Amino acid sequence: MSGGISINRNKESDYLMRRIVNLAIVLLLVAVSLISPMSIGAATSLVPDDALRTAINEELGVADPATHEPTEAELESLTELDEADYKGITNLQGLEHATNLTLLDLNLNNVTDLSPLSGLSNLESLSLRNNDISTLAPVKNLSNLTFLNVSGNLSLDKTELSDFTQLKSLYLYSSGITDISFLENLTNLRNLYLDNNSISDITPIKDLPNLDLLNLKANSIINLSNATNLIDGLTAFNVDNQSIELAATVLNPGDTSTTTQNIVKDYNGNVIDSITPSDGGTYTSPNVEWTGLTGTETMRSYTFTQSLTNTAGETFEFSGVVEQPLNWGTSLVPDDALRAAIKAELGKSVAHVLTESDLESLTGEFKASAKGIYSIEGMQYAKNLDKLNLSLNQFSDITPLSSLTRLTSINLLSNNITDIEPLKNLYNLASLQLAVNNITDISHLDNLTSLEELYLHGNSNLNLSPLSNGFSNLKALNISSTNNSDISVLSNLSSLEYLVADDNKISDLSPIENLPLERLHVKENAITDLSQIKDLFSQLSFFYGSNQNIVLSEKNIAETTTSMYINNFIKDINEDIVDNITPSHSGVYNSPRVAWVGLNSNSDTSRSYDFSNDLSASDTHGNIEYSGTVTQPINWLFNESPVITASDRTISVGDDFDPLEGVTATDAEDGNLVNIQVTSNNVDTNTPGQYQVSYRVVDSQGGVDSLTIIVTVEGDGEPDPEPNEAPVINANDVTITVGDDYDPLANVTATDTEDGDLTDAITVTKNEVDTSAAGDYEVSYEVMDSSEKVVNATITVTVEAVPEPEPNEAPTIDADDLTITVGDDYEPLADVTATDTEDGDLTDAVVVTKNEVNTSVAGDYEVSYEVVDSGDKSAETTITVTVEAAPSRDTDEDTLPQTGEATLYLSIIGGIILILIGFVTIRRMN
Numbered sequence: 022m023s024g025g026i027s028i029n030r031n032k033e034s035d036y037l038m039r040r041i042v043n044l045a046i047v048l049l050l051v052a053v054s055l056i057s058p059m060s061i062g063a064a065t066s067l068v069p070d071d072a073l074r075t076a077i078n079e080e081l082g083v084a085d086p087a088t089h090e091p092t093e094a095e096l097e098s099l100t101e102l103d104e105a106d107y108k109g110i111t112n113l114q115g116l117e118h119a120t121n122l123t124l125l126d127l128n129l130n131n132v133t134d135l136s137p138l139s140g141l142s143n144l145e146s147l148s149l150r151n152n153d154i155s156t157l158a159p160v161k162n163l164s165n166l167t168f169l170n171v172s173g174n175l176s177l178d179k180t181e182l183s184d185f186t187q188l189k190s191l192y193l194y195s196s197g198i199t200d201i202s203f204l205e206n207l208t209n210l211r212n213l214y215l216d217n218n219s220i221s222d223i224t225p226i227k228d229l230p231n232l233d234l235l236n237l238k239a240n241s242i243i244n245l246s247n248a249t250n251l252i253d254g255l256t257a258f259n260v261d262n263q264s265i266e267l268a269a270t271v272l273n274p275g276d277t278s279t280t281t282q283n284i285v286k287d288y289n290g291n292v293i294d295s296i297t298p299s300d301g302g303t304y305t306s307p308n309v310e311w312t313g314l315t316g317t318e319t320m321r322s323y324t325f326t327q328s329l330t331n332t333a334g335e336t337f338e339f340s341g342v343v344e345q346p347l348n349w350g351t352s353l354v355p356d357d358a359l360r361a362a363i364k365a366e367l368g369k370s371v372a373h374v375l376t377e378s379d380l381e382s383l384t385g386e387f388k389a390s391a392k393g394i395y396s397i398e399g400m401q402y403a404k405n406l407d408k409l410n411l412s413l414n415q416f417s418d419i420t421p422l423s424s425l426t427r428l429t430s431i432n433l434l435s436n437n438i439t440d441i442e443p444l445k446n447l448y449n450l451a452s453l454q455l456a457v458n459n460i461t462d463i464s465h466l467d468n469l470t471s472l473e474e475l476y477l478h479g480n481s482n483l484n485l486s487p488l489s490n491g492f493s494n495l496k497a498l499n500i501s502s503t504n505n506s507d508i509s510v511l512s513n514l515s516s517l518e519y520l521v522a523d524d525n526k527i528s529d530l531s532p533i534e535n536l537p538l539e540r541l542h543v544k545e546n547a548i549t550d551l552s553q554i555k556d557l558f559s560q561l562s563f564f565y566g567s568n569q570n571i572v573l574s575e576k577n578i579a580e581t582t583t584s585m586y587i588n589n590f591i592k593d594i595n596e597d598i599v600d601n602i603t604p605s606h607s608g609v610y611n612s613p614r615v616a617w618v619g620l621n622s623n624s625d626t627s628r629s630y631d632f633s634n635d636l637s638a639s640d641t642h643g644n645i646e647y648s649g650t651v652t653q654p655i656n657w658l659f660n661e662s663p664v665i666t667a668s669d670r671t672i673s674v675g676d677d678f679d680p681l682e683g684v685t686a687t688d689a690e691d692g693n694l695v696n697i698q699v700t701s702n703n704v705d706t707n708t709p710g711q712y713q714v715s716y717r718v719v720d721s722q723g724g725v726d727s728l729t730i731i732v733t734v735e736g737d738g739e740p741d742p743e744p745n746e747a748p749v750i751n752a753n754d755v756t757i758t759v760g761d762d763y764d765p766l767a768n769v770t771a772t773d774t775e776d777g778d779l780t781d782a783i784t785v786t787k788n789e790v791d792t793s794a795a796g797d798y799e800v801s802y803e804v805m806d807s808s809e810k811v812v813n814a815t816i817t818v819t820v821e822a823v824p825e826p827e828p829n830e831a832p833t834i835d836a837d838d839l840t841i842t843v844g845d846d847y848e849p850l851a852d853v854t855a856t857d858t859e860d861g862d863l864t865d866a867v868v869v870t871k872n873e874v875n876t877s878v879a880g881d882y883e884v885s886y887e888v889v890d891s892g893d894k895s896a897e898t899t900i901t902v903t904v905e906a907a908p909s910r911d912t913d914e915d916t917l918p919q920t921g922e923a924t925l926y927l928s929i930i931g932g933i934i935l936i937l938i939g940f941v942t943i944r945r946m947n
Contacts, residue, residue: 097119192214205225220240235258244290266344799815836854
């Protein structure tokens with residue numbers, strides 16, 4: 022029985038042991054399963070963007086791209102990342118560690134900030150198509166970057182690309198571009214994609230020497246001739262599917278047709294005639310015409326296509342559509358006066374409604390002078406005119422003339438025109454009359470190479486400088502009454518035969534000495550030397566140089582002066598003085614001196630002389646005169662008379678007497694005068710009585726002052742009265758600073774034994790103080806008591822320069838390194854203070870110049886601060902903010918390691934071991 026019980030007990034023990042072992046196995050599996058996710062959750066991610074991290078892991082080839090955390094070493098090992106397109110990536114943080122990347126594709130994401138890429142100096146290829154980037158500044162200094170795709174970033178500042186001169190391939194399609202001038206310096210470009218934009222002018226890239234492939238598909242290009250050299254060097258060129266919208270054509274009610282000029286030109290500058298008009302239109306080069314209009318149409322168009330072959334034998338297709346919007350207005354020619362003139366020219370009735378065809382039928386010359394025209398709208402349709410005269414009217418806008426390219430002559434004399442830019446493309450113009458308007462800028466005319474006659478007179482503030490370039494065929498030029506003095510800009514007009522420059526301020530003719538002139542008009546200028554054009558003069562058939570008006574600089578003359586002379590310096594064609602002169606006011610000429618007498622400072626303001634030089638001996642076409650007037654303005658210097666200062670004196674019988682003692686004389690112009698004369702002196706110092714002494718002084722301009730004093734000689738045996746004591750002036754030397762106010766009577770007093778306080782009787786007799794200039798100055802005072810005793814005193818006033826300010830001490834910033842935990846709020850300015858010796862507390866002025874802290878990722882980050890005091894002294898400091906991983910929720914932060922995982926699964930394993938030990942103990946007891 023006991024054996025049976027033992028067997029049963031052994032069976033029970035085996036069964037219990039199996040249960041415990043099974044339980045231990047289950048607990049071990051649970052512990053192992055917890056280890057992996059706990060490790061992942063506890064670590065800090067170098068790449069916080071999930072989509073970017075997955076793309077990087079896929080590039081690294083890790084087993085589990087969705088959960089693997091790449092290390093710095095793994096990121097540094099990357100050389101290419103080309104599978105990160107269309108991933109929804111928003112944050113590039115972490116790529117700053119991928120310092121060996123040479124290729125990076127991030128197309129079709131949501132990236133806005135490229136800052137993490139700023140240090141990837143090995144990067145050669147970068148694709149960022151269709152993101153939301155506004156600036157490329159972070160990658161500006163990546164000198165190895167030669168391939169860049171930023172297409173579709175509509176907010177991007179494209180002008181920043183002008184600094185990327187190392188680029189060889191650039192993609193900018195679908196980027197909303199109209200102006201490509203920012204590309205003109207990218208001379209290393211070989212491949213350039215600009216398709217699907219709104220570009221109309223390709224001139225800025227015409228000189229890119231290395232360009233091999235150019236894609237301009239789906240733009241608005243109408244003329245390839247401005248980039249001929251560029252196109253000839255291309256091996257691949259796409260310029261098809263252009264879309265051009267012209268300015269709207271205004272049609273009148275009742276119009277049944279409209280005509281548009283074909284403006285599309287190939288790279289040789291020829292109109293492309295391979296076109297197909299819409300809506301049954303017809304084409305007779307260069308005009309496209311549509312008929313059968315009913316007044317409801319809003320658009321007509323034509324397509325064009327041409328196969329082009331460049332000099333390298335490469336063939337391209339230039340194609341597209343040109344759209345002509347139609348606006349139905351009330352009148353093709355709104356101005357009543359102009360409309361009436363056109364109808365009269367065409368022989369149409371007053372009731373006739375003008376059409377484009379009517380205006381196109383105007384040929385030859387059209388004149389509408391002095392008609393009171395205020396607008397020339399509608400003249401843009403008169404495309405078959407050769408000459409146009411719209412002088413003496415009132416209009417200011419000449420835009421309608423911009424398309425009249427057949428014109429060879431335009432007369433716009435005496436209107437209200439200020440802007441002549443609309444004329445810049447009228448290349449057939451030979452004669453242009455723009456006189457008596459309000460034009461100042463003629464720079465838009467410099468491309469009119471056919472221009473032979475140009476009339477600009479009467480534009481009173483005209484800038485002639487654009488005439489220095491171009492205008493090589495100009496034969497006749499009128500710049501009279503344009504208020505110019507310098508004609509050096511005319512020196513390059515190598516074909517000029519006829520120059521009219523009357524009524525200006527020209528004094529120097531030497532710039533035109535070598536021009537092939539035949540007629541020269543320079544009346545009413547300021548020419549003093551005709552010999553400057555001695556060689557030119559021999560070829561002139563006409564010369565007009567009369568009525569010169571030469572005004573000299575003012576001559577300063579003292580008011581007492583009654584005579585004046587100047588030298589005649591007018592020279593004739595042979596460099597001789599012109600002696601045929603007539604001085605004004607009965608002046609006398611003794612070559613080369615012109616003299617006048619009898620000047621009166623109260624009435625005379627100038628003197629002048631007329632000159633005349635008969636040049637008929639050198640002229641085969643009648644009398645030629647060089648004449649004019651030289652005017653000498655006078656500035657009278659009015660003299661103030663000198664002043665003698667002397668007081669009555671009392672002496673005793675037998676005293677010595679010096680009549681000049683205490684006598685002074687001053688003059689506003691000459692200062693102190695020492696040439697005081699005693700003109701009478703009857704003082705007898707031996708006999709009591711009263712005597713007179715008289716003085717006289719004369720300044721350098723003849724100003725005179727006289728004064729007589731009484732000298733009393735006392736003493737006839739009677740006791741002398743108590744002597745009168747002289748007053749006393751109390752005044753001390755003063756030191757002030759430049760810019761200070763100065764009152765010469767401040768703190769100056771005078772006292773007298775007999776009279777008491779005489780401060781109010783003090784007078785300032787000399788005050789040289791200039792408070793704006795450092796130096797020592799004298800100030801003199803005088804006071805006289807009731808007995809006419811006079812006392813003088815002089816002090817020195819020192820004006821010191823403003824002292825240099827004490828050197829400004831830089832402020833200081835008080836900021837300490839900081840440790841926080843992942844998820845904590847972080848305010849970079851908390852507990853940061855700044856102080857300054859001069860300004861005190863500057864805490865509110867502290868600015869954060871750098872803040873890299875990411876409170877969601879553990880790591881060390883830098884935060885930089887700057888503060889500037891009122892003296893522009895600045896201070897900077899940088900602290901380190903350590904973001905530590907958050908501790909496990911069920912453990913003590915101060916005792917557990919950062920991950921919190923070790924204690925957990927060690928506890929589990931320890932528990933399992935204790936269970937096994939208990940099992941063994943029970944087994945042994947049994």
